[in-house]
Structure formats: C-alpha cells, structure tokens
Amino acid sequence: MYKFFLCFRYLKSRGIAYLAVLGVVLCVFMMVVVISLFTGFINNIEKAAKGLFGDVVMSAEGQHGLAYYDEFIAEVRKKVPEVREASPYILSYGMLRISGQEHYRNPVQIAGIRLPEHAEVSAFGKGLFVQKSGKLSWDPPVKDLIARIEQESKRTGELKSKREARKFDGPHRPLEQANEIERIGNALRLQEEAVANLRNIDRNRAELTSLQAQLEEALARGVGREDVDQGRKALAQARADNVAPDKIEAMESELEALEKAVVRLETIQRQTSYYERIAYENPDRRVVLGLGIEALSFRTDTGDVVRLWTPGQKVILYVFPLGRRSMDMSALSPEIGNFSVIDDNRSGVPPIDSAFVYVPFETLQKLNHMEAEYSQEDPKLVVAPARCSQIIFKVKADQPTEEELRGISRRIERAWLGFRGRFPGAAMTSVSVETWRQRQHELLSTVEGQRIMMIVILSIVSMVAVILIFVILYVLVMQKTADVGILKAIGASSTGVAGVFLLYGAALAAVGAAIGVILGYRFVRNINQIADWLATEFGFTPFRYGFLFDRFPDEIQLHTVVWVVFAAILAGIIGALRPAIKAARMQPVEALRYE
Amino acid sequence: MSKPPAILVEGVHKTYRLGRQDLHVLRGVDCTIGDGEFVAIVGASGSGKSTLLHLIGLLDRADEGGITLDDRNVMGLSAGACNRMRRHEIGFVFQFYHLFSELNVLDNAMLPAMVDTPLLNWFSRRKKLRAKAAGILDDVGLGDRLKHRPRELSGGERQRVAIARALMNDPSILLADEPTGNLDSKTGAKIMKLLKRCNANGQTILMVTHDSDIAAQADRILHLVDGLMMEPL
Ligand SMILES: Nc1ncnc2c1ncn2[C@@H]1O[C@H](COP(=O)(O)OP(=O)(O)OP(=O)(O)O)[C@@H](O)[C@H]1O
Numbered sequence: 141m142y143k144f145f146l147c148f149r150y151l152k153s154r155g156i157a158y159l160a161v162l163g164v165v166l167c168v169f170m171m172v173v174v175i176s177l178f179t180g181f182i183n184n185i186e187k188a189a190k191g192l193f194g195d196v197v198m199s200a201e202g203q204h205g206l207a208y209y210d211e212f213i214a215e216v217r218k219k220v221p222e223v224r225e226a227s228p229y230i231l232s233y234g235m236l237r238i239s240g241q242e243h244y245r246n247p248v249q250i251a252g253i254r255l256p257e258h259a260e261v262s263a264f265g266k267g268l269f270v271q272k273s274g275k276l277s278w279d280p281p282v283k284d285l286i287a288r289i290e291q292e293s294k295r296t297g298e299l300k301s302k303r304e305a306r307k308f309d310g311p312h313r314p315l316e317q318a319n320e321i322e323r324i325g326n327a328l329r330l331q332e333e334a335v336a337n338l339r340n341i342d343r344n345r346a347e348l349t350s351l352q353a354q355l356e357e358a359l360a361r362g363v364g365r366e367d368v369d370q371g372r373k374a375l376a377q378a379r380a381d382n383v384a385p386d387k388i389e390a391m392e393s394e395l396e397a398l399e400k401a402v403v404r405l406e407t408i409q410r411q412t413s414y415y416e417r418i419a420y421e422n423p424d425r426r427v428v429l430g431l432g433i434e435a436l437s438f439r440t441d442t443g444d445v446v447r448l449w450t451p452g453q454k455v456i457l458y459v460f461p462l463g464r465r466s467m468d469m470s471a472l473s474p475e476i477g478n479f480s481v482i483d484d485n486r487s488g489v490p491p492i493d494s495a496f497v498y499v500p501f502e503t504l505q506k507l508n509h510m511e512a513e514y515s516q517e518d519p520k521l522v523v524a525p526a527r528c529s530q531i532i533f534k535v536k537a538d539q540p541t542e543e544e545l546r547g548i549s550r551r552i553e554r555a556w557l558g559f560r561g562r563f564p565g566a567a568m569t570s571v572s573v574e575t576w577r578q579r580q581h582e583l584l585s586t587v588e589g590q591r592i593m594m595i596v597i598l599s600i601v602s603m604v605a606v607i608l609i610f611v612i613l614y615v616l617v618m619q620k621t622a623d624v625g626i627l628k629a630i631g632a633s634s635t636g637v638a639g640v641f642l643l644y645g646a647a648l649a650a651v652g653a654a655i656g657v658i659l660g661y662r663f664v665r666n667i668n669q670i671a672d673w674l675a676t677e678f679g680f681t682p683f684r685y686g687f688l689f690d691r692f693p694d695e696i697q698l699h700t701v702v703w704v705v706f707a708a709i710l711a712g713i714i715g716a717l718r719p720a721i722k723a724a725r726m727q728p729v730e731a732l733r734y735e
Numbered sequence: 736m737s738k739p740p741a742i743l744v745e746g747v748h749k750t751y752r753l754g755r756q757d758l759h760v761l762r763g764v765d766c767t768i769g770d771g772e773f774v775a776i777v778g779a780s781g782s783g784k785s786t787l788l789h790l791i792g793l794l795d796r797a798d799e800g801g802i803t804l805d806d807r808n809v810m811g812l813s814a815g816a817c818n819r820m821r822r823h824e825i826g827f828v829f830q831f832y833h834l835f836s837e838l839n840v841l842d843n844a845m846l847p848a849m850v851d852t853p854l855l856n857w858f859s860r861r862k863k864l865r866a867k868a869a870g871i872l873d874d875v876g877l878g879d880r881l882k883h884r885p886r887e888l889s890g891g892e893r894q895r896v897a898i899a900r901a902l903m904n905d906p907s908i909l910l911a912d913e914p915t916g917n918l919d920s921k922t923g924a925k926i927m928k929l930l931k932r933c934n935a936n937g938q939t940i941l942m943v944t945h946d947s948d949i950a951a952q953a954d955r956i957l958h959l960v961d962g963l964m965m966e967p968l
C-alpha cells in the first residue's frame with residue numbers, strides 16, 4: 141500500500157519530475173497526432189479506393205476485352221447470389237483538348253461507364269458535383285444545373301472576397317496572389333453568366349419554342365445583317381437622289397424596324413444555341429470530368445477548389461482505340477469526338493481525379509473499336525461481339541470482409557470457366573477477378589509503410605522521454621537514499637522498494653500521457669481550423685494539398701490512444717527500472733549512513 | 736529466569752573491509768538482555784555500538800556468531816522472514832530521526848503500518864490505523880501537530896515522531912541508537928521519560944548512548960570496549 145502512497149507524495153512534491161512529465165507530454169502528443177493523421181489518411185484512401193471499383197473487379201487479360209458481358213452478368217446473378225449489382229466498364233487512353241484554350245492538350249484516361257449502374261457498383265455518384273441526388277443520368281435536368289451552378293458561383297464569390305481581404309505583408313508573392321484573384325474572378329464571371337443564361341432559358345422555355353419557330357421563319361425569309369446594310373445603302377442612295385422626304389421617312393422607319401428585328405434575331409440565335417448546347421445536344425456526347433483535370437478547375441493555396449467549367453463547356457477527346465482493329469495502322473489514328481461537360485467527379489484518389497474523364501459506355505465502346513461487328517451480307521449476324529474492359533461487381537453484404545470477397549471472387553471466376561465454353565467468342569479469354577483491396581494493394585501498402593516508418597522514427601525520438609525519466613529517477617533515488625534505508629529498516633522488502641520507484645516512473649508517464657492525449661486530441665480535432673488560421677493570418681501553407689485531400693482527417697481512434705498511453709507507461713517503467721533496481725539493492729545500513 | 740531472554744548475542748564478529756585493510760570491529764560480543772529489560776550500551780566512539788545495534792535490528796549480517804531474538808535464531812533467516820521480523824518485532828530509533836520530508840507527522844508515524852498492510856486491506860483498516868497512530872502521537876505529546884511536516888518541528892519533536900513510528904507496529908524490542916545524541920539535556924530527559932514509559936509497558940529496550948547521565952537511567956549498563964562486551968562490576 142505504501143508504494144502508492146509514497147509514489148503519490150513524491151509526485152506532488154518533486155519539481156524536477158515535471159520535466160519528465162513534460163517530455164512524456166510532448167512525445168505522446170506527437171504520437172497521437174501523427175498516428176491519427178496517418179490512420180485517417182489511410183482510412184480515407186481505403187474508402188476512396190474501395191469506392192473506385194466496387195467490391196470485386198473482373199478484367200480480361202490483355203487489351204482484347206471481355207465479350208458477352210451482359211450475358212455473363214445475368215449468369216453471375218443466377219450463380220452467385222451474393223452479388224447485388226454489376227456493371228461493365230471500359231478503360232481507354234486519349235487526349236483532352238478544350239475549346240477556347242488552343243494551347244491545351246493533355247493525356248487522359250477515359251472511362252466508359254453506364255449510368256446509373258456504375259453509381260450502384262461504386263461510389264461514383266457520391267463524388268458528383270451537379271447530380272447530388274436522384275437517379276443519375278447523362279442528361280441531367282436543367283433545374284439541377286441552375287441550382288448547383290448558382291450555389292457554386294456564390295461560393296466562388298465568397299472565396300474571391302476572402303482572398304481579396306487576405307493581407308500579405310512583406311515580399312509575399314504579390315504576383316501569384318494577384319494572378320490567383322484574377323483567375324477566381326474569371327471563374328466567377330463564367331459561372332454568373334452561365335447561371336443567367338440557364339435561368340433565362342428555363343424561364344422562357346415556352347417562349348423559346350416560339351423563338352425557335354420565329355428564328356426558323358426569319359432565317360427562311362433571309363433576314364440578316366446584309367439586309368440592314370443593303371437598306372442603309374438604299375437610304376443613302378435615296379438621300380443622294382433627293383427623293384421626296386416622306387418616302388425617305390418611310391424608308392427610315394422600315395430600316396429601323398429591320399435593325400430591331402436583326403438584333404432580336406441575334407439574341408434569339410444566341411439563346412437558342414446556348415440552350416441547344418446544354419439541353420438538346422446528343423446525350424451520347426456528354427462527359428464528366430475528374431475534379432483535378434488541369435485547366436477546368438484549380439485549387440487555391442488555401443485548398444479551395446475553383447471550377448472553371450460551366451455546363452455545356454465544349455471539350456474534344458482523342459481516343460486511341462484499343463479494340464480489335466488496333467493491330468493495323470488505324471490504331472495510329474485516333475478517333476475524335478466533341479463532348480460537352482455536364483458534371484465533375486471527385487473520387488478522393490488524387491491520381492484518378494487528375495487523369496480521368498467519364499463518358500457514356502456505348503460511346504466509348506464505339507470510339508474504342510469494341511462495338512459489335514455485323515456480317516456484310518446479313519446485318520443481323522454478329523461477326524464479333526461487343527466488348528468491355530472490365531466488369532465491376534458490388535456484393536449484397538454491407539461491410540464484406542476481405543475473406544468473403546475473395547470467396548466471391550473465386551466463385552465468379554468459376555462461373556466464367558463454365559460460361560466461356562458456351563460462347564465461342566469468349567472461349568479463349570482468360571480473366572482475373574480481384575477484390576478492391578488486391579487491386580489497391582500497392583497504393584495502400586506505400587502509405588502503410590510510411591505510417592510504420594513515422595511511428596518508428598517517433599519511437600526513437602521518444603527514447604528521450606525514457607532517458608529523461610531514467611535520469612530523474614536516478615537522481616531521486618540518490619536523494620532518497622535515507623528514505624530507502626528507513627523503508628527497509630521498518631521491514632519493506634526489496635521488491636517493495638523497487639515497486640515505489642517503478643510505480644513512480646509509471647505515474648510520471650501516465651500523467652504525461654494523459655496531458656499529451658488531451659492536447660493531441662484537441663489539436664487533431666481542430667487541425668483544419670489551425671491550418672486555415674495559419675493560412676489566412678500568415679499566408680503560411682506548409683501543406684500543399686494538391687488534390688490529395690480537402691481537409692485533414694480529424695478523427696482519433698480509441699485504439700490509437702490506448703496503444704500510445706500503454707506504450708508511454710511501459711516506457712516510464714523501463715526508464716525507472718534501473719534506478720528501482722539500484723534502490724532495491726541498497727543495504728539498509730549503507731542507506732542510513734548516507735548523511 | 737523463567738522467560739527466555741529477549742535478545743541473546745553469542746560470540747558475534749563483524750569485520751569491515753576497507754580496501755586492503757580489515758577493520759575488525761566486533762570481536763566476539765556476548766550479551767543477554769532479558770525480556771522487559773531496559774539496557775544501555777556505552778562505549779568509545781568507533782567502538783562498534785551502532786554496528787552491534789544494526790546487527791540486532793537485522794539491518795546487517797554478522798560474520799560469525801549467533802543472535803537470537805525472542806527465542807528465534809535470526810542468523811539463517813530468509814530475506815522475507817527478516818522483513819517480517821523488522822516489521823513486527825523490532826522498532827528502530829535513529830540518532831538523525833530519518834523522517835520522510837514529504838510526509839506529515841501522522842503519515843510518518845503510520846508508515847510501518849502502511850508497509851505492513853496490503854493494498855486491498857488498506858481501505859478497511861485505514862481508520863483504525865490512523866486512530867492508533869494519532870493515539871501514539873498524542874502519547875508522545877504531539878497530538879496537535881499531526882498535519883505538520885518534519886521540517887516544521889524541533890529536534891526533540893522529530894525524535895518523538897521517530898519513536899512513535901518505531902512503536903506503531905507494537906514491537907517487543909525497541910532499539911535506539913543515541914536517541915538523545917542531538918538534543919539538549921532537557922529535551923533528552925523528555926525522550927528518556929518516554930522510553931521508560933514504553934519499558935513500563937513491557938517493551939524491551941536496548942539503547943546506545945554516550946551520555947553517562949542518560950545511561951544511568953537504564954536498568955543495566957553494558958560497556959563495549961575493543962569489540963568485546965564488558966559488564967561493569
Ligand atoms: N559500512 C562501513 N564500512 C566501513 N567501516 C565501517 C562501516 N560502518 C562502520 N564502520 C567502522 O566501524 C567502526 C565502528 O562503527 P560504529 O558506527 O559501530 O561505531 P560507534 O560505536 O557507533 O561510534 P559512534 O559512537 O561514533 O557512533 C568505526 O570505526 C567505523 O568507521
């Protein structure tokens with residue numbers, strides 16, 4: 141009993157001990173913060189990686205692709221009832237150009253997906269910007285577009301004033317600052333224009349139909365700017381010829397009416413063409429951008445996203461076909477398509493978001509030369525079946541374990557073995573079926589490795605705390621030699637005396653750990669506010685987000701805390717071990733003579 | 736002599752080794768102290784009085800000879816048994832008090848009881864032990880100083896706390912190494928009164944002292960000369 145009592149009393153009255161406590165506080169604080177952040181990052185990546193490709197993905201080996209995918213999906217639904225949803229997927233490579241930005245051309249990966257199925261096998265729907273809810277489609281309602289772009293322009297406006305209010309003292313990249321404000325301003329103008337146009341279009345939907353009729357009729361009549369020019373010339377001629385004033389007056393009013401009609405015509409033309417661009421155009425040629433594609437959005441150095449695209453934005457995709465014709469020279473010439481942007485998507489995995497664009501499955505199938513081919517003689521006879529690159533499966537279980545998923549993968553693979561025999565076009569295709577974790581193994585293991593390395597480094601740093609406890613307890617044991625003698629003289633055992641100091645070391649560590657955990661908890665919970673504050677007050681942005689993450693993860697896992705506290709107390713005991721043994725070995729007489 | 740002696744020392748030798756030089760301090764000490772006796776040991780400085788007391792108090796081991804306490808030979812006892820003897824049978828009072836400066840008077844006096852009580856039993860016994868310690872401190876005249884720290888007390892008061900501590904576990908033998916050595920004669924007299932009261936309560940007392948006046952108050956005086964015990968004629 142006296143061990144606890146003495147240890148508590150020593151704790152209360154030893155000034156130097158607080159130094160050890162401070163050391164433990166710092167180490168525990170660092171540990172909690174680093175482990176929490178890394179675990180948060182890993183969880184984010186895992187979540188994103190999982191959302192990317194559903195639970196299980198089946199891919200064909202080689203570039204040739206998978207035939208009879210719809211038939212196989214039906215087969216899997218029958219044979220593997222654990223599968224809830226499945227969707228075919230095409231991946232190809234190409235180049236992106238943006239109309240209005242002639243210098244821009246960037247390599248992209250082009251994903252052909254079916255909507256809404258793809259959103260049911262992956263988290264694609266959650267990452268969309270415009271289509272936040274409802275049934276996803278390649279042809280979203282104009283009302284949704286208006287609401288989203290309006291919101292977005294409000295946000296961009298706020299961002300702009302926030303950035304303008306931010307002061308930079310000293311030689312702090314004034315040019316960059318100005319450039320950024322200008323870019324945000326441009327984005328804002330684009331968005332406001334888009335909203336105004338979309339609004340106008342939506343409000344005058346009925347009028348628009350009549351406008352269109354008017355337009356067609358006027359165009360048929362041949363009304364145009366040339367007519368106005370001709371009228372002007374005729375009027376000037378008439379004036380020169382001294383035609384009677386009442387006739388000139390009549391010509392003038394006629395010309396005026398004509399001019400009005402032309403202006404009106406041009407307005408109608410603009411509005412209709414805009415509306416056509418976003419509403420009436422071929423819904424096959426729609427594209428969703430990865431939010432991270434350069435030149436269509438950017439991130440300020442405070443980590444805010446600014447969108448530079450507006451609905452209807454034209455882009456050009458050059459697709460390098462990987463389909464069956466890819467063995468001849470035609471593989472060298474890309475298929476080119478005009479697309480209009482309808483949305484953007486943020487998966488949370490940086491390399492995906494900065495390189496991917498998504499287009500309708502069937503569209504890419506054609507551009508990629510994977511569509512079905514029919515016989516010349518009999519257009520009903522399929523010579524080569526349509527293909528996809530992969531099939532993505534989602535299972536019914538909500539949180540399937542890796543084990544379960546691997547079991548399902550094996551059964552899908554087996555189903556394919558049975559299936560391909562019945563379809564000559566599929567007979568030669570061998571496939572691999574992988575769980576999302578297997579697919580993302582490399583990405584995950586890199587981050588995991590970094591986490592372990594950080595923990596190792598911090599553990600080494602934390603040796604300082606152990607040494608601090610060791611030194612302080614050593615000094616304490618020396619100071620308290622007489623106390624040790626007394627304890628032994630009144631019958632305390634050697635282990636009991638050692639216990640006093642071990643307990644003391646553990647207690648120092650426990651107090652330090654408690655404070656460190658509290659500080660670490662408060663720091664991690666507020667880490668985003670702290671980062672924002674550093675950025676706005678001092679322009680200090682040590683963390684380049686890239687498109688990695690919008691925010692720092694601010695979750696703390698209970699097991700992290702338990703683990704760190706346990707390690708700290710263990711370290712305290714280890715630091716106390718040597719001094720405690722020294723105390724235990726002291727002869728009472730020697731100890732008492734020490735005065 | 737119906738009762739066995741409280742302390743029986745037979746032919747005890749103790750040699751300190753200082754580098755190459757041997758210091759043969761005790762050279763076959765014999766003495767018998769009866770149960771309930773109050774005996775004083777006197778002798779020149781360096782004659783080995785403290786050494787002998789430490790051997791009897793189990794704070795050190797004799798090189799040779801036998802020591803019997805309350806009819807138990809303690810020479811071959813295990814460490815655990817030694818600790819138990821120290822806790823229950825022996826109370827020790829030191830010249831330099833040796834109190835815990837972090838603990839108040841009451842806690843200092845209670846310490847032997849704390850050492851003797853396992854954690855689980857502490858909560859049930861705490862009240863009783865505290866009352867007992869307070870009672871002993873009241874007996875030694877410190878009933879109103881329970882919450883004071885040792886450094887707030889005078890030398891005599893500190894020695895009384897040390898005596899209270901030595902009495903806490905009701906030992907049958909009380910060993911005192913110059914309990915008045917650092918005190919003036921008036922305070923020393925008070926301490927002696929206290930020891931005599933303990934003796935009257937049946938405790939065997941073995942005291943080392945320099946002061947012949949103090950020694951004279953004991954039942955019997957033993958002289959330690961040249962590592963041997965001489966009884967005065
Ligand atoms: N641990 C030790 N190591 C070496 N020598 C020691 C040790 N303890 C005591 N001595 C020596 O043994 C002798 C006896 O010491 P002790 O303390 O028993 O004498 P004492 O009779 O109590 O003297 P005093 O009256 O001054 O207290 C002394 O010469 C002392 O120097």
Ligand SMILES: [Mg+2]
Binds near residue numbers: 784785786912
């Ligand atoms: Mg002495």
